[in-house]
Amino acid sequence: MDTPLTLFDIDAVRLKADLLAEARRLGFDLVRVTTAAPFPHTQRVLEERIQAGLMDGLPWFNLERARVAGDPTNLMPAVRSIVAVAIDYLCDGDTDASAPGAPAGRVARYAWGLDYHTVFRQRLRALHRWVEAQLGRPVDMRALADTARITDRAIAQRAGLGWYGKNTNLLTHEHGSWVLLGELLLDVALPPDPPLKTHCGACDACLPACPTGALVAPGVLDNARCISYLTIEHKGPIPRDLRPLMGNWVFGCDVCQDACPVNRRRTPSNHPEFMPRPAVGSSPALIPLLALSQDDFRARFQGSPIRRATWAGLRRNVCIALGNSGDLTAVPALIDALNGEPPLVRGHAAWALGRLSGADALAALARRAAVEEDPWALEEIRLALPSGAPREIVC
Numbered sequence: 001m002d003t004p005l006t007l008f009d010i011d012a013v014r015l016k017a018d019l020l021a022e023a024r025r026l027g028f029d030l031v032r033v034t035t036a037a038p039f040p041h042t043q044r045v046l047e048e049r050i051q052a053g054l055m056d057g058l059p060w061f062n063l064e065r066a067r068v069a070g071d072p073t074n075l076m077p078a079v080r081s082i083v084a085v086a087i088d089y090l091c092d093g094d095t096d097a098s099a100p101g102a103p104a105g106r107v108a109r110y111a112w113g114l115d116y117h118t119v120f121r122q123r124l125r126a127l128h129r130w131v132e133a134q135l136g137r138p139v140d141m142r143a144l145a146d147t148a149r150i151t152d153r154a155i156a157q158r159a160g161l162g163w164y165g166k167n168t169n170l171l172t173h174e175h176g177s178w179v180l181l182g183e184l185l186l187d188v189a190l191p192p193d194p195p196l197k198t199h200c201g202a203c204d205a206c207l208p209a210c211p212t213g214a215l216v217a218p219g220v221l222d223n224a225r226c227i228s229y230l231t232i233e234h235k236g237p238i239p240r241d242l243r244p245l246m247g248n249w250v251f252g253c254d255v256c257q258d259a260c261p262v263n264r265r266r267t268p269s270n271h272p273e274f275m276p277r278p279a280v281g282s283s284p285a286l287i288p289l290l291a292l293s294q295d296d297f298r299a300r301f302q303g304s305p306i307r308r309a310t311w312a313g314l315r316r317n318v319c320i321a322l323g324n325s326g327d328l329t330a331v332p333a334l335i336d337a338l339n340g341e342p343p344l345v346r347g348h349a350a351w352a353l354g355r356l357s358g359a360d361a362l363a364a365l366a367r368r369a370a371v372e373e374d375p376w377a378l379e380e381i382r383l384a385l386p387s388g389a390p391r392e393i394v395c
């Protein structure tokens with residue numbers, strides 16, 4: 001009969017040392033090990049945040065998820081150890097040179113290159129195959145990176161990869177918070193590493209830096225106010241009061257990480273997989289993005305995290321960034337969007353035109369008001385027109 005692997009079967013200390021070296025060879029920048037013990041504190045915090053409405057907007061982030069995340073055996077009953085890994089994604093940026101001087105957006109650094117889920121999955125599976133080869137038998141495993149009901153930061157924190165920052169990100173001594181996290185759950189017992197004793201101390205620079213006030217207390221994020229949530233996960237209209245605060249972020253947000261002293265003076269790792277791809281870039285020209293067809297969107301963002309925003313969602317974000325740009329050269333493209341599809345984009349184009357204002361913008365809004373059939377888009381047009389302006393004229 002098969003027995004689970006234990007310390008009696010192998011020299012676990014040697015296996016762990018070799019596994020850490022292999023993980024680095026495969027392209028992980030940091031790797032440590034923790035046990036498969038439950039995470040009761042994490043589970044309690046998740047439940048409290050959900051009940052306080054701080055995870056609102058993410059319907060899948062529910063009490064059942066918190067319960068599953070509280071114990072790794074819920075995902076893999078045979079788990080004995082968790083190998084926590086991190087990859088540094090800090091790279092030198094570029095700018096979209098296709099239209100110098102034209103309004104440009106900002107993309108969060110983690111999304112400049114390839115989708116990290118793919119990168120982690122391939123490397124974790126390679127690490128799993130290596131463990132099997134070492135042990136000469138099949139090894140039960142789960143390879144995860146943002147992909148299951150588990151709290152990646154809690155695992156990384158307990159394994160000692162880093163500490164919880166007050167901006168809620170996991171900070172590491174070696175790479176600041178510019179790391180993405182993943183883990184390999186194994187049925188092999190390995191000696192665990194201790195957590196770090198480091199914390200943020202008296203610093204709280206990230207809290208006032210957040211443009212939308214989403215960091216409501218140290219280590220506490222109000223999801224529904226976070227630009228990262230709004231630009232990536234949220235699929236409907238963006239609350240009007242938050243739009244002016246979003247600046248030119250069109251996918252994700254790095255403000256609370258840029259404000260962090262631990263992140264300063266970091267040398268970019270420039271790992272090729274996270275370098276800005278020509279089709280995406282770190283600060284893409286906005287006007288061409290607004291004109292993308294659905295097919296163009298799919299082709300341009302193939303293999304990029306940006307696909308998650310969806311065609312409509314990304315162009316909604318572009319409208320807001322253009323509205324915040326103060327750049328009147330954006331008016332013709334916004335007028336096209338005001339008369340295009342879908343209503344989500346029309347409504348945000350109306351908001352942007354109202355914010356940029358000018359005779360052409362206001363005339364286009366008045367013309368569209370006469371024919372708009374979507375009630376929400378029509379309301380946005382009405383709100384965008386100055387009070388007293390003609391609303392049903394055809395210019």
Ligand code: B12
Binds near residue numbers: 147166
């Ligand atoms: C949901 C989610 C989001 C949501 C909500 C974020 C949130 N409230 O956690 C949104 C869409 C907003 C988001 C945004 C981002 N995300 Co995200 N996200 C996740 C996801 C799927 C779950 C996170 C989670 O469980 N949140 C619930 C909260 C309560 O958990 P927590 O933040 O870990 O909470 C701990 C601390 O608050 C701590 N704590 C409790 N009390 C206190 C008090 C103090 C003082 C302190 C210091 C700490 C502390 O204990 C808690 C429990 O362990 C994970 C992947 C995963 N499966 O884990 C990625 C993940 C957290 N995201 C990641 C990234 C990169 C980002 C962004 C940086 C992307 C971007 N540039 O736009 C931003 C960062 C925004 C921010 N300031 O946190 C990385 C984080 C890497 C890192 N170095 O920390 C992860 C781990 C994905 C990955 N596998 O790499 N994300």
Ligand code: SF4
Binds near residue numbers: 215221226
């Ligand atoms: S990612 Fe941006 S919006 Fe979200 S908490 Fe950080 S600074 Fe605030």
Ligand code: SF4
Binds near residue numbers: 200
């Ligand atoms: S800015 Fe200061 S408080 Fe915020 S995460 Fe960085 S070190 Fe911690």
